[in-house]
Each structure stands twice: as structure tokens, then as C-alpha cells.
Amino acid sequence: YWDQWWEGGKDKNDWIGPPADGSGNTMGVPINNMGTCDNGWVSPANENRVITSPNRPWWERYQPISYHLNTRSGSDEEFKDMVHRCNQQGVRIYVDVVINHMCGAGGSGHGTGGSYFNTDSLEFSGVPFGANDFNDCGTCGTSDCNIHNYGDANQVRNCRLVALLDLKLSSDYVRGKIADYMNYLISIGVAGFRVDAAKHMWPGDLAAVFGRLSDLNTAYFPSGSRPFIFMEVIDLGGEAISSSEYTHLGRVTEFKYGMQLGYVFRKQNGQKLAHLGNFGEGWGMQPDNNALVFVDNHDNQRGHGAGGQSILTFRDSRLYKMANAFMLAFPYGFVRMMSSFYWDQWWEGGKDKNDWIGPPADGSGNTMGVPINNMGTCDNGWMCEHRWRQNRNMVTFRNVAAGHGMYNWWDNGNNQIAFSRGDRGFIAINNEDWSALDATLQTGLSAGDYCDIISGDLSNGGCTGKTITVGGDGRAHIHIAGDDEDPIIAIHVGSKV
Ligand code: LM2
Ligand code: CA
Numbered sequence: 001y002w003d004q005w006w007e008g009g010k011d012k013n014d015w016i017g018p019p020a021d022g023s024g025n026t027m028g029v030p031i032n033n034m035g036t037c038d039n040g041w042v043s044p045a046n047e048n049r050v051i052t053s054p055n056r057p058w059w060e061r062y063q064p065i066s067y068h069l070n071t072r073s074g075s076d077e078e079f080k081d082m083v084h085r086c087n088q089q090g091v092r093i094y095v096d097v098v099i100n101h102m103c104g105a106g107g108s109g110h111g112t113g114g115s116y117f118n119t120d121s122l123e124f125s126g127v128p129f130g131a132n133d134f135n136d137c138g139t140c141g142t143s144d145c146n147i148h149n150y151g152d153a154n155q156v157r158n159c160r161l162v163a164l165l166d167l168k169l170s171s172d173y174v175r176g177k178i179a180d181y182m183n184y185l186i187s188i189g190v191a192g193f194r195v196d197a198a199k200h201m202w203p204g205d206l207a208a209v210f211g212r213l214s215d216l217n218t219a220y221f222p223s224g225s226r227p228f229i230f231m232e233v234i235d236l237g238g239e240a241i242s243s244s245e246y247t248h249l250g251r252v253t254e255f256k257y258g259m260q261l262g263y264v265f266r267k268q269n270g271q272k273l274a275h276l277g278n279f280g281e282g283w284g285m286q287p288d289n290n291a292l293v294f295v296d297n298h299d300n301q302r303g304h305g306a307g308g309q310s311i312l313t314f315r316d317s318r319l320y321k322m323a324n325a326f327m328l329a330f331p332y333g334f335v336r337m338m339s340s341f342y343w344d345q346w347w348e349g350g351k352d353k354n355d356w357i358g359p360p361a362d363g364s365g366n367t368m369g370v371p372i373n374n375m376g377t378c379d380n381g382w383m384c385e386h387r388w389r390q391n392r393n394m395v396t397f398r399n400v401a402a403g404h405g406m407y408n409w410w411d412n413g414n415n416q417i418a419f420s421r422g423d424r425g426f427i428a429i430n431n432e433d434w435s436a437l438d439a440t441l442q443t444g445l446s447a448g449d450y451c452d453i454i455s456g457d458l459s460n461g462g463c464t465g466k467t468i469t470v471g472g473d474g475r476a477h478i479h480i481a482g483d484d485e486d487p488i489i490a491i492h493v494g495s496k497v
Contacts (some may be wrong), residue, residue: 047113057356062240063103065111066126067181083189087220092191100197101164135166153240169205171320179212192228200231230292243289262310267305274411280332293333302355321390328394329427340383393453401425420444425492430480437480450491
């Protein structure tokens with residue numbers, strides 16, 4: 001930013017350089033806590049199998065070897081240090097806990113932390129787990145111990161998911177080891193958990209494990225605080241197990257959300273933005289208070305998991321920003337935003353053969369750091385969607401609008417919509433191919449000039465993007481061209497110029 005100084009139709013300050021210290025050296029770019037996400041969901045933190053074929057895929061993190069915190073992302077000390085530093089900045093950490101299974105069947109070796117394992121004798125010396133700690137083929141009921149029929153709840157929960165050795169969560173010893181691991185994470189300051197493959201565990205077993213969890217660490221949280229838990233249950237309907245079996249235990253992922261939003265913004269399946277007025281429960285999704293929603297996740301952004309081809313990702317950046325803006329503005333569910341790394345796709349026969357590629361890594365396979373450039377976004381292959389101005393500013397919108405319902409819905413019957421969040425925020429989206437959105441709309445906001453947080457930022461009292469003027473009657477003239485780079489306008493009480 002620089003202050004302009006207009007004289008005779010020319011800005012006499014057009015020479016001003018970047019923020020500098022007294023010696024003229026360019027200063028660093030501090031990220032304030034309004035500008036970034038509140039919280040981070042991190043990859044599984046525990047020791048995993050080292051997979052070399054393919055070479056160090058991202059999914060090796062879903063093959064636990066022990067509960068020691070030692071992975072390609074770093075050591076126990078480094079993890080603890082990260083959690084501490086994040087907590088100091090008000091950034092909470094939620095750990096992805098993989099507790100349904102250990103690694104895949106076949107072979108033996110040492111994990112990322114050096115612990116020995118043998119998948120034939122079912123020995124995991126770093127825990128330790130042995131043969132008694134796994135579901136046997138008898139309990140499961142299929143000849144190869146693997147899940148084949150999603151119409152059979154017993155199979156889904158007692159057999160092996162893609163050949164991953166299935167833990168016997170009915171065992172008190174197994175529950176104890178898992179609870180110890182989660183309690184260790186709580187003791188170092190994590191705020192909660194994403195529970196991997198929850199559909200593959202009995203709700204009663206999960207209840208027993210969660211019942212053993214400690215309150216959060218009082219160095220960072222008020223005493224008596226409980227861990228925030230969200231469980232991964234893929235329920236698109238038509239299977240034996242439904243998400244509602246888990247909602248008494250915590251939030252549950254809503255996979256219909258990103259799939260349907262993909263259809264709407266891509267205009268497939270006869271969908272259009274005008275249909276979004278009752279998005280969520282009105283579309284057969286879980287109740288607002290139970291749903292954990294997202295446009296994409298680490299699985300379905302690369303064709304794993306659920307949602308298929310409709311899922312929007314950073315590769316469709318214009319539609320992706322629109323879908324995220326809608327999600328963050330619309331009062332349904334607990335929202336999560338993806339933050340990714342880039343990989344080159346290799347399409348063959350309708351499938352990306354590179355869907356296994358792991359994060360940017362050094363020669364030893366260790367995950368590399370995430371450099372922040374002076375735009376505030378990331379380099380070296382890290383996408384950092386959460387730092388894109390449009391996404392980041394919409395997180396602030398959501399926080400500002402929290403607790404206020406949706407009002408003043410407007411649509412053109414097709415792909416232009418607008419609505420307000422009480423008297424706190426207003427958004428308009430134009431997903432028509434050619435036609436402009438040009439209308440005078442009720443914003444619900446008090447009179448004044450507001451900075452559109454999509455095209456710019458409110459900075460030093462000025463707006464670096466479009467300014468929207470709301471009149472005394474709450475109405476504003478909104479113009480969004482059909483070919484706008486980001487055909488969205490969003491304003492809120494915190495963006496008043
Ligand atoms: C999940 N949720 O329930 C994760 O979100 C998902 O990323 C995990 O699968 C899955 N559950 C198990 O934790 C990923 C990945 C799989 C991969 C597994 C285990 O989507 O492709 O399976 O992690 O690393 C891989 C191979 C598979 C093989 C299996 C066992 O792709 O072909 O099965 O390992 O060796 C024979
Ligand atoms: Ca299981």
C-alpha cells in the first residue's frame with residue numbers, strides 16, 4: 001500500500017517503495033489473525049509405514065505403525081513445538097487420528113520412526129499390538145478378511161478396508177492404547193480430532209474411546225473444555241451405515257455437500273445457483289448442528305473417497321472461489337477449507353494415474369517447509385488455498401456473520417443469487433456465462449461505503465478493491481460482469497470504509 005497524492009491528474013507518490021525499515025530494507029509480511037484461518041486440520045501425526053512403491057505417496061500416512069509422533073513431517077519435539085506456537089497465535093490444531101486400522105497386509109519392516117512391524121504375525125512392537133488385537137476373519141465373515149459388501153454393516157466394521165489390518169476396538173486393551181495416544185495429543189495442546197474411517201468402527205466402540213479422553217490442556221483452554229471431534233463417515237445414501245448413527249458422538253462429515261455444490265457451480269444435473277436457497281437439510285443432508293461441510297478434501301480432490309468428477313478443486317480456481325464463498329457465507333454446517341499441494345496429473349482411461357503423489361519433499365522423502373511469499377501466498381508447490389485473498393476474507397465474513405440467519409434472498413431464477421446475513425454481511429454471486437448481474441438489492445446493512453472483500457482488502461481505512469455504497473434504505477446497486485475474474489461481491493460490517 002502507498003498513500004496517493006493527486007495533483008494535476010497525476011499521483012505524485014507513484015514512486016513510493018515497499019514497507020521498509022530505517023535502513024531502507026524491505027520489511028517482512030506479518031500475517032494478522034483476522035487474515036488467516038482460525039484452525040488447522042493436520043495430517044496423521046503418528047508413525048506410519050514407509051511406502052516406496054509408488055515412492056512415498058501421500059496415503060502412506062493412513063498406514064499407522066505406532067503412536068509415536070514421528071513422520072516425514074517431523075519429530076515429536078517439532079510437533080509439540082508447532083502446537084505450542086500455533087496455540088500462542090490462537091490457531092487450534094486438530095489431528096487426523098487413524099484408529100480403525102494399522103498398515104496394509106503384506107510384508108514387514110520399520111516405520112518412519114524406526115518401530116518394527118510384521119503384517120503376517122500382526123506384530124507392531126512400537127505400541128505394542130499383537131495378533132489378539134485385530135479382528136480375525138471369523139468375526140469379519142469374508143474369505144479374504146476384506147470388505148466386499150457395503151450393504152452389510154458387520155463387514156464394513158469388522159473386515160479390512162482396502163486390506164488395512166483391522167483393529168479390534170471391542171478390546172479394552174486396544175481402546176486403552178488409542179485413548180492413551182489421543183490423550184497424549186491433548187496433553188500437548190491439540191484442540192480435537194478428525195477421526196479417520198469412522199464408518200468402519202462401531203459407534204459403541206468409539207463412544208468407549210471418547211469417554212476416556214481428558215479435558216483440554218488448561219495452558220491454552222478454559223478448564224473443563226472438551227476436544228472437538230469430527231468423524232469421517234461417507235454416506236451418500238444406499239448403504240447399511242448412515243451418518244446419523246454417529247451424530248451423538250460429534251460432528252460428522254457431509255459428503256453430499258461438496259458433490260452437490262460441484263453440480264450446482266458446474267451447472268450439471270440440471271442444477272443452478274437459484275436452487276441453493278435451502279441448501280443443506282433441504283437437500284437431504286444432515287441437520288445443521290451435526291454437519292461438517294467442505295467443497296473438497298484430501299481424498300476427493302484427487303478422485304479418492306466420494307464425490308467423483310463433480311468435486312471442485314484449486315484447478316477450477318474461479319468456480320472454486322465461488323463455491324467456497326457460498327459455503328462460507330451460507331449459514332449451514334461447520335465449515336472446513338482445503339489447503340493443498342500441487343501435483344502434475346496424468347490422465348489415462350478417465351483416471352489420474354498420479355493420484356498418489358505426495359507433498360513437496362527433499363531427497364530423503366521428508367516433507368519440505370511452506371515458504372510464504374510477499375503476496376502472502378505460498379510457493380514451492382504448496383497451494384495454500386486458505387491464503388487466497390478471496391477465501392481468506394470470506395473466513396472473516398463467516399466469523400463476522402456468525403449467529404445471524406439468512407435474509408433477503410434474491411435470485412434471477414437462474415445463476416445469479418444474493419443474500420444477507422441479518423445486518424452483518426451481504427454477498428452476491430453471478431455464475432451466468434455472459435450476462436451481468438445488474439440490480440439494486442437489499443443488503444440488510446446500515447448506510448455507508450463498504451469495501452468488497454473479494455476484489456480487495458480494507459487496508460489503512462481505504463479499500464483496494466471495489467467500494468459498494470449502501471443507502472439509508474439498506475439497498476445498494478450491485479454490478480457484476482459475467483466475465484469478471486471473480487464474479488462475487490461480499491461486504492460486511494467489518495469492511496466498512
Ligand atoms: C480414509 N478415510 O476413511 C482416508 O480419508 C483415506 O485417505 C484413506 O485411504 C482411508 N480412509 C484409510 O485410512 C488412503 C488411500 C488409499 C490407501 C490408504 C492406505 O485413499 O488408496 O490404500 O490410504 O494407505 C493404499 C492402496 C491400496 C492398498 C492399501 C493397503 O491405495 O490399493 O490396498 O494401501 O495396502 C490393497
Ligand atoms: Ca474396523
